[in-house]
Amino acid sequence: MTGTDDCTTGAASPADPAQDAVPEYRVWAPAGLPEVQPGDDLAKLIAAAAPGLTDGDVVIVTSKIVSKAEGRLVEAADREAAIDAETVRVVARRGALRIVENRQGLVMAAAGVDASNTSPGTVLLLPEDPDASARAIRAGLRDTLGVNVGVVVTDTFGRPWRTGLTDVTIGAAGVRVLDDLRGGVDAYGTPLVATVVATADELAAAGDLVKGKATGRPVAVVRGLAHIVTGAGDEGGTARALVRDPADDMFRLGTSEAVREAVTLRRTVRAFTDEPVDPGAVRRAVAAAVTAPAPHHTTPWRFVLLESAGSRARLLDAMRDAWIADLRRDGKSEESIAKRVRRGDVLRNAPYLVVPCLVMDGSHTYGDTRRDAAEREMFVVATGAGVQNFLVALAGEQLGSAWVSSTMFCRDVVREVLELPAGWDPMGAVAVGKAAEEPRARAARDPEGFIEVR
Known part of the structure; x- marks a missing residue:
């Protein structure tokens, strides 16, 4: 498969030409999305930028444009006050940095309140219900293009014990967010007792590789993983399923x-x-x-x-x-x-x-x-x-x-x-x-x- 300036391949060509059906996928970031304004129909904007979407594709959408379309831009002279309003529980604090649980149930820095790429005196809040946002985009793409796709809404997270940031899923529709391998066996016949793969987060990270943080391409498309996209009448799992239950969270607090x-x-x-x-x-x-x-x-x-x-x-x-x-x-x-x-x-x-x-x-x-x-x-x-x-x-x-x-x-x-x-x-x-x-x-x-x- 040949790459272009806006795509990458998820697996190399086989070293052994005789090998059959190498698993692979393609991910790219469509160009042409305009600056999103409150009230914009994101599904129509995405359809215009990526008219070639097909059944089984996964559309990965940065939460920032979802928030803008949903009017989650609010006036806040003091970002800390906005963080306070979105915080349910403080998990850890060091100086001005706060890791908190926000009203969406996500544990993240600053409750997801974003002051970048917004006009002075305003901040951008996360979507009120990211799973519902993903469902709306999926339904809109089905109505506009007649395709059955999965949709993942992402945001940037830091992770315990790991340096650097990565995108994770905060909203999902039409995809299997978790792949539970428990009860199966590995290649050596050893039973798998604890393996649950966060498939939706892997999709989010893959999309972030081509979207970038400052390229003006807030949407990515993954093709070749149709097996994780659910049928037209099945919304699949929710991103809520990715949030560990507090009773099972060994690292709930700082x-x-x-x-x-x-x-x-x-x-x-x-x-x-x-x-x-x-x-x-x-x-x-x-x-x-x-x-x-x-x-x-x-x-x-x-x-x-x-x-x-x-x-x-x-x-x-x-x-x-x-x-x-x-x-x-x-x-x-x-x-x-x-x-x-x-x-x-x-x-x-x-x-x-x-x-x-x-x-x-x-x-x-x-x-x-x-x-x-x-x-x-x-x-x-x-x-x-x-x-x-x-x-x-x-x-x-x-x-x-x-x-x-x-x-x-x-x-x-x-x-x-x-x-x-x-x-x-x-x-x-x-x-x-x-x-x-x-x-x-x-x-x-x-x-x-x-x-x-x-």
């Missing part, structure tokens, strides 16, 4: 945002599923816990992990018996005792328990009641900081938790059942597991109500 969100997500969970807890996740949370500050360069934390049902039952049964005995000594009625004991069900129903302990190794003894009490308080504060780190890290592992103080009221019992050294002071118990339901919304607290300035 570092500082992840810390803040983990702190916010740290909630007391009182109902857990039966799903087993990954011991590795708990150990990673312990690793975070022991980074907390502590006095005298000490390490006052110990975490006892109750991973077997038997160990949990022995501890909780012994604690229940000790609690009942205390309540009876206090003269509580049997009905009152039963009600109070039921409050401990949060620990009994959790699939995993952790008992954080305080150790005073490295502490100073002054022989002065006031100073010795303050010394212990420093170690208690450090232990609390470690437990807070632990709880926040569990939230980051998508594990719910509840820190319950009950072991502090029967430390001797806990030490005996768990066979702990005499110098280990149990500082409550942490129930760990997958939350059985979404926690209730937390009432907002104004930090100013907790601040005194001198």
